Amino acid sequence: MSLFGSTGDGGAAAQEAARQANITQGMGQIDQQFSGFTPQFFNQAATDYTNAVTPGMMRDYQTTKNNLTYSLARGGLLQSSTAAQRNASLSTQLSQNNSQIANNAQQQSNTLQANVNTQKANLVSQLESSADPSSIASQAAAASSQLRAPSAIQPLGNLFSDWSQQYLSGMYGNSAQQPGNMSIWNQLGSTGVGTVNGSGGSSYMVGT
């Protein structure tokens, strides 16, 4: 009951060797189709994401900054410590939004990499089962093409909306009720957050 026979009959080794040759050929085709998924490809995916969402965020930033300037001007606070504090706060928010976009971009890249790895593993598993390199070549091409297609980017929305809600809504509301007296005083009074430094009368801490 021989194992290593060179003939087809009674030579499982010959059949196994042929199967392994088919698998090797199929693996080559899978590797070829997936050769483009390099670290540079995934970095580019992250960059593409950043490039796609950053302009919108910057537009929102500019709009928010303009609104802040108008609000401060209406209250005569352009040169005040309030103005400095709110501009600093807005800059901090801008930094946070940039960080969030960078994190999202990395996540986008990681997800894409995971999808590529999963697809490749599935193909390898199928190949080991079927030992059919011609079938696996077309499947690998289809999978690779699908993975290369641009993915839809979920809009982030206005990343400054919370900031605006916190710092600008109160100002609009209060200034509408008490024209000429729009200031942080009223906001502080309405939220009950924060303290007023009574000694100098010019320093404010706004609750966040």
Place this chain on the structure above:
Amino acid sequence: MNINLDIDHTLDWLTVWTIIHDASVFNRVCDDEWTRKPLHDLKAVVRGIVENPHNHSLLVTDGGRPVGCFLCYALGKGLFEVHTMLTDRCRGADAIQAGKMGTRFMLAMPDVEKLVSFCPANMPEAYLFARYCGWHKAGIAAKKWIKEGVEYAMRIVEANKQDLKDLPCH
């Protein structure tokens, strides 16, 4: 009869390779062409067979010590080509006992319908062994077994689930 003989599935291709490479086995399972091939190639083939989930690899142990194996290579549709490798630590009555146990084990598997094997004419004891284990002759293979430059005919032997009913107790 050795009451310590046992058979179970294995995925341990190195143990299987150790059995196949045993001096009492190796020359009997390699034809001329494969005898000349690098051991690395043979190892790769054995590993491929053992690790292929479609195949069944059975390890024969005697008191926990590996003494042989059966490699059952899936040919599709429930048909498996069986290769028997029993070392000189499992010969004679023990070999027949192991052969019967292995046959029963395989035919009890849900994905196995029929077993087939090939007995080269230069090893008449292989055919006798198959018959002792309850297998029946099914014909002569079209291909030849070439050993030391001589072509030998190969008897085809088979066992199926019907044979399992008729398999004599050991």
